[in-house]
Amino acid sequence: MLQAASFTGFLRTILIILLVYYGIKILTRLFAPFLIRYMSKKMQERFGGSFQEYQNQSQPKHKEGETVIDKVPKQDNASNKKVGEYIDYEEID
Numbered sequence: 001m002l003q004a005a006s007f008t009g010f011l012r013t014i015l016i017i018l019l020v021y022y023g024i025k026i027l028t029r030l031f032a033p034f035l036i037r038y039m040s041k042k043m044q045e046r047f048g049g050s051f052q053e054y055q056n057q058s059q060p061k062h063k064e065g066e067t068v069i070d071k072v073p074k075q076d077n078a079s080n081k082k083v084g085e086y087i088d089y090e091e092i093d
Helices: 007-058
Strands: none
Touching: none
16 A cells, blocks of 8 residues: 655645744753753852862861971882893903
8 A cells, every 4th residue: 555645744744843943942042041050050069069179188287387298209219230231341452
């Protein structure tokens, strides 16, 4: 069975597609400011929380005037004995 498409069915389909498109476009314009405001609040809370954590960690935990060493340097200053092969030589005059 083969059904033929009617012109009115085609127009109805095009009309529905256009109504859905413009409906989404209008709803986006109405709700976009609320959505953006909500997202910016969430981002502000997230970054504000991480900033507060950083501030709490960076506060000094020692008295004023006290010398504090945060990082101890490595003690690996010994020379490397396996630099190369030793070659004994004689001077020729």
